[in-house]
Structures are given as C-alpha cells and as structure tokens.
Amino acid sequence: MSTELSRTVLERLRTVEWYGDWDTATAHTRSRALLMREFMRRSALWAENYGAQAEWPFFDITEFIDPAFSFDPEIERELDEFLMRMVPTPSTARTCRGVVRWPAFRAVHAEDLPGLPDPYEPLLLMYGRGGGYSVEEFIDLYGVMIPYGNFESNLRAEPFLTLEASTLDALDQDATGRITYYAKVGDGYSRIAPLGIVRRRKVGREGATHDEAFTRNLRWEPTEYMRRYELGENDVDHVEISEREAAAFIESVTKRLTGAR
Known part of the structure; x- marks a missing residue:
C-alpha cells in the first residue's frame, strides 16, 4: 500500500507543467500564495521537532527522521529520472523527493x-x-512573489487549513487587485460564524472599487451591501477578517449546501 501511495504522488507530479505554465499560475495566484505560506509553516513545525532548522524550508523531512530509510527501488529510479x-x-x-518518499515513510513509521x-x-x-x-x-510563484520571512515568523504564522479545491477556486475567482x-456580524452572528462574507477589491492605479459577496451560488457576485452601509x-x-477566515467560511458554506463531508 505504501508503494502504491508513493507512486500515486509521483503520478500527480508528472501531471504538473513545470516549465512556463503562466496562465494557470496567474489564474491561481491567491491560492498558490496561501498554500506556499502554509507549507512554510508546516515545514517549520517539522524542522523544529527534528532539529532541521538549518535546512528549512525546502528539504526532505524523511532524511532527518531516518537517514537510512529507503523504499521501492523501482519508484526511486523513476523518481530520480x-x-x-x-x-x-x-x-x-528536494521537496519533490520528500513528497514522493513521505507516504511510504509514514506508513512504516506512523x-x-x-x-x-x-x-x-x-x-x-x-x-x-x-x-x-x-x-x-x-519566493517567486510565477505570477506572484511572497516574502521569505524567517523561521520564527513562519513557525508562528496563522494556519491555513482549508485545502479543498472548491475553496481554493473560490479564493482565486476574479481575484485581481x-x-x-x-x-x-450581529444578532447572533460573529466573525467565526457570520451571516455572510463580503470582499472589496480595489483594482488599478485609480483604485476602482468592486464589492462582492460570496453567495448561495458558491461564487463571488456583485453586492450593494458596502455602499448601502456607507x-x-x-x-x-x-x-474585517483575514483571507484564512474567509476561506473557512467558504468551505463551511460549500459543505452545507452541497452535502459534502
């Protein structure tokens, strides 16, 4: 089973367009930045636990937990190639090597x-x-750049735990500016469990304003809420809430309306 899981991950990596997938990268700048930051945070947690701070963030964690670990030689050969x-x-x-080796390692050392x-x-x-x-x-994500930060700041970063594709797609929808x-909030609704969420986008040098609500159609649609409030x-x-809080709301609403678990 562990060999099958590692092969599945290798096949996922084979589907990636590694050279110049600019259109896809640009269409997913928000989610890619959030995912990279969450990886940096998790990498810091594992590095701290195993004394690998000097190798953080882009390293093969299995080498620090068990340097003698090896797995299926055929997959290892395919991975190297x-x-x-x-x-x-x-x-x-280095990270791709860690990604493929990790399922096999985890199965042995769970x-x-x-x-x-x-x-x-x-x-x-x-x-x-x-x-x-x-x-x-x-860190250049080919469409957006994010600050590297340091080990401590990434260790203390706010977690981003909503990794469903539908949530990531919603964050990326028309996400310019x-x-x-x-x-x-109000009348029994809090920032943790709000009545709804709204985003305001300011686009271009002139800061053209676009107000949108995340609706029951599971997408961002224009709203007059902010203008009427003002x-x-x-x-x-x-x-005001963070992008991570917005993602948590999107995911909860999506699960409720679609019946997903």
Whole structure:
C-alpha cells in the first residue's frame, strides 16, 4: 500500500507543467500564495521537532527522521529520472523527493511520528495549480512573489487549513487587485460564524472599487451591501477578517449546501 501511495504522488507530479505554465499560475495566484505560506509553516513545525532548522524550508523531512530509510527501488529510479528531466531547480527537486518518499515513510513509521499536520500536501496542491517556484530574495510563484520571512515568523504564522479545491477556486475567482474581506456580524452572528462574507477589491492605479459577496451560488457576485452601509441604509454590521477566515467560511458554506463531508 505504501508503494502504491508513493507512486500515486509521483503520478500527480508528472501531471504538473513545470516549465512556463503562466496562465494557470496567474489564474491561481491567491491560492498558490496561501498554500506556499502554509507549507512554510508546516515545514517549520517539522524542522523544529527534528532539529532541521538549518535546512528549512525546502528539504526532505524523511532524511532527518531516518537517514537510512529507503523504499521501492523501482519508484526511486523513476523518481530520480523524473527529477533530472522535468524539475527545474534543486530546491524544487528536494521537496519533490520528500513528497514522493513521505507516504511510504509514514506508513512504516506512523506510530513514531508526532501529531503534526502533513508536511507536503499544501505544496503538492500548489504544484498542481500552476507549477513550481524559484527562490531569491523573495519566493517567486510565477505570477506572484511572497516574502521569505524567517523561521520564527513562519513557525508562528496563522494556519491555513482549508485545502479543498472548491475553496481554493473560490479564493482565486476574479481575484485581481487589493482585496479586503469582511464578515457580516450581529444578532447572533460573529466573525467565526457570520451571516455572510463580503470582499472589496480595489483594482488599478485609480483604485476602482468592486464589492462582492460570496453567495448561495458558491461564487463571488456583485453586492450593494458596502455602499448601502456607507450611506447609512444598512443596519447589518461587519468586521474585517483575514483571507484564512474567509476561506473557512467558504468551505463551511460549500459543505452545507452541497452535502459534502
């Protein structure tokens, strides 16, 4: 079973367009940035636990837990060939090696591992939404760049736990400009369980404003809520929330309306 899981992951990596998938990467800049930040956070947690801070963030965790670990030689051979032919940077190759080895390693060492979140799933999802990355002063995700930060700041970062494809797609929908999210609150509704959420996008140098609500159609649609509130015509209050909080609401609403678990 562990061999099958590693092969499944390798096949997922084979479907990634590693060279120049600009259209896909640009269409998924919001989710790719969130997924990379969540990987950085999880990588910091595992690095701290196993004394691998100097290797953080882009490393094969299995090498630090059990340096002698090896798995199916046929998959190892295929992995080496794939990395040599298809993966463009050494940093990405190290993480891809860790991604493929991890399911087999976890199956063998499950009882010995700490209760930490899966280290590689956010990165694997990010790869599938537009390819890899390169590292210089910033992390370039080929459509957006994010700050590298340091070990401590990533260790303390707010978790991003909503990794469903539908949630990630909703975050990416028409996500141009500078975006601020708001939760509708009051009368029994809080920022944790709001009446609904709204986002305001300011696009271009002139800051053209676009207000949108996440609706029962499970997509962002134009709303007059913010304009009416500013005119004093709407009694429903709101508070600013993080993108991660918005994602949690989107996921909960999607599950409720679709019956998904």
